[in-house]
Amino acid sequence: MSADVPTNHSEHFINGSIWFSSCTIEFDMNTRRIALFLLYLLIFMVGLMENLLVVWVNWRRRHAANGVLFCIINLSLSDLTIVAGLPFFILEMALDRVWLWGSFLCKVTNLIYLINFYSNSFFLAFMTLERYLSLVRPSSPALFPVLGHRRWLLCSGLWLLSLFLALLENVHMELLEWDEPGCFMVPQFSFSEWYVSVTFLSMIFQFAVPATIIISCNLLIARAVRTAPDVEGRREVWLVHVYSLVFMMCWLPYHLVTLLMVIEEISMPFLFDCNTMEFLYFSFSVVQCLSLFHCVANPILYNFLSKSFRNNVINTVVSCIPKESLQEIGGQVGSGAQPTFKGDPKNQRRLSNTSTSHSDVGS
Template sequence: MTADLYNITYDFNNTPWFVYECTINLDKDYKRIALFLLYLVLFMVGLLENSLVVWVNWRRRHSANGVLFCIINISLSDLMVVFTMPFFMLEVTMDKVWLWGRFLCKVTHLIYVINFYSSSFFLAFMTLERYLSVAQPSAPSCFPLERRRWFLCSGLWVFSLLLALVENVHVDLLEWSEPGCYMVPEHSHTEWFVSVSVLCLIFQFLGPASVIITCNVLIARAIGSSPDVENRRDRWLVHLYSFVFLACWFPYHLVMFLLMVDDLDPHLFSCNMVEVLYFSFSVVQCLSLFHCIANPILYNFLSKSFRNNFINAVVNCLPLPSAREPANTADGSGTTPGKERKLSDASTSQSDIGS
């Protein structure tokens, strides 16, 4: 939605300059089909994964583990944006026609932008917490006590909300030939778009990325000296965390930065370049949401401790065997079927590094 409205520069004949230079022809119908399918995959897989993560980890939310606390908030943030994806799917299919009124126009965009910031903030704090627990176990935790933990968590959510409101106050429903949900600043569009782009670049990408990459490099160094094969595997996994974050968000911010440059100097890029940028914006925006699928896999499903807790949660939900059945201890564990089979609950709910 950010890139839908932009300044048009005219020549002396009051004709857009790019009318004479545009030669590229991009197929927007194929793009709409591809985006619909991508959003459909994101919705179904993201809903299943993040629901499982919240269900399993919420049972241990009072744990002293700060990493676990961050993971719960990341999954809650991702779930929020996953619930808005059906609106994006239909908007893409109908070529930006919005049929659900002004209220949902503003609310869905607000939820998206809150997730835009909050998921990166909690990822950065989680990575910092992991670094402190692995590389400097004697250092104080970022989430030391439960009260302070909830206070810091609330602060991050409020800060994300304030950053989102800066952009969302200009989102409104426009009734043209067809209704559409757009950003319409009251004053100079160029100044507003540049300000929002710089704000997003610093707080959502550059700041969290610097923390995530730096801490992951330090964690990899801390565990790299170990001859253990599993630790060597975990070292590559740590670098994968940084790579996935960059893969999701770097293309989006690169396109946003180039659009900002084009807004400041409309004659700098060729017409074909501008067309490609605006064509690709909705694509990279959709691809950035793949963090809703990647985060549960990287920080939960690859973890042995999470899988153990998931099995334990499933076992606890199963009906107890009948009291008439004799106890069976053939597995040698000394446990009976009527007793709860408690699995590992001590390690972090992600990579087992530092557990």
């Protein structure tokens, strides 16, 4: 899912000669591989069920959805695509980086991961910005309006930008045949320049810019909700801070470790000793795995915590039940009572207008 990094930093080339350093620290690679296998498997199973449910429920009302929900549909599609491709990387890890599925899937699976690596942050940032603008400027046009083709054009633009950034890195993805076949990113020339360039691009576009938008807008949303006289509850005040915290917890460790590796790559003489680099290389796969927990956290934060979403789940399930079964259930409830899911159509439409707990803030 990323550029392969060396696992032994005991020797370097300096001015054409080899500089040796001894490592006094050792890590248990087998334990790490087992732990990462279990974590990836957990992310795959939970993330797949959560995002399938979110996409299924929200896609049925996409045409009447507000801008926030439209972003959430794309966010869920991005998360779903990532977790759907995890079995390839889980088996690759279990086989100690042996790739058995050929050169085509080597390139395609990594390209899909990279596209969603960027698009996930883009849609999350736009969703937060949309929510902020709809809260403080309700009369202004929405970024993703319900009517017209503007939201589809914006959506396509974000996906195309993600594709462009992904191709810059994926173009060097190759299947290398050594003792065992492996799927690696290996530029033929100027590895250091390429590695530093794509790393800083990902830091800027995938992390720095979205994090600035998400944190700033969430702080402003929390302040607006706290001072709003017509808001009864205050749960949303701390909840918007949780949105920012989860994003930072998922992505800050990954980009911090990557930044330290870039600093070591461009520093002459080498800034870090062998033990530090061994720790960075060991922790890189760990923080990369932890970053994917957003595929599990996003459906919970932006869907399952919302009462309106839970009602929409019930309504969607009920709409798939044959009418004969509904009449039978209604007869069992009693002639004077109606099942809770048979509400007034106007009330059901009102519930569907609010998409998630994120969009309910200050509404």
